[in-house]
Amino acid sequence: xxxxxxxxxxxxxxxxxxxxxxxxxxxxxxxxxxxxxxxxxxxxxxxxxxxxxxxxxxxxxxxxxxxxxxxxxxxxxxxxxxxxxxxxxxxxxxxxxxxxxxxxxxxxxxxx
Numbered sequence: 001x002x003x004x005x006x007x008x009x010x011x012x013x014x015x016x017x018x019x020x021x022x023x024x025x026x027x028x029x030x031x032x033x034x035x036x037x038x039x040x041x042x043x044x045x046x047x048x049x050x051x052x053x054x055x056x057x058x059x060x061x062x063x064x065x066x067x068x069x070x071x072x073x074x075x076x077x078x079x080x081x082x083x084x085x086x087x088x089x090x091x092x093x094x095x096x097x098x099x100x101x102x103x104x105x106x107x108x109x110x111x112x
Contacts, residue, residue, distance in 0.1 A: 076107035 077085050085108045093100040 075105045078107060078109035079112075080108050080110050 075085070080088075088108055089100060089103070089105055092105075093103055096103070
């Protein structure tokens with residue numbers, strides 16, 4: 001009758017085991033977050049330097065007059081109406097999550 005019951009001893013061991021596992025997972029998560037921030041900072045530095053020093057491309061004048069800011073030029077429509085082409089371009093821009101003036105469409109062709 002000198003022994004302590006087995007249930008409290010097992011409970012203490014289980015709590016200690018879970019604690020060690022959770023501390024390990026938290027440390028692993030911290031390492032992954034730190035490495036992710038280091039990698040994005042490393043990628044952002046060369047891109048910022050490249051975009052800052054590059055000259056802006058000149059807009060080519062269209063045959064109908066000057067090009068509006070953000071327009072990427074002419075588009076060739078093959079068996080597609082203007083309204084359908086506008087809807088297709090709007091859908092693509094929405095799915096990509098980018099503004100329409102950052103996309104360049106060279107041609108739109110209906111596949112039959």
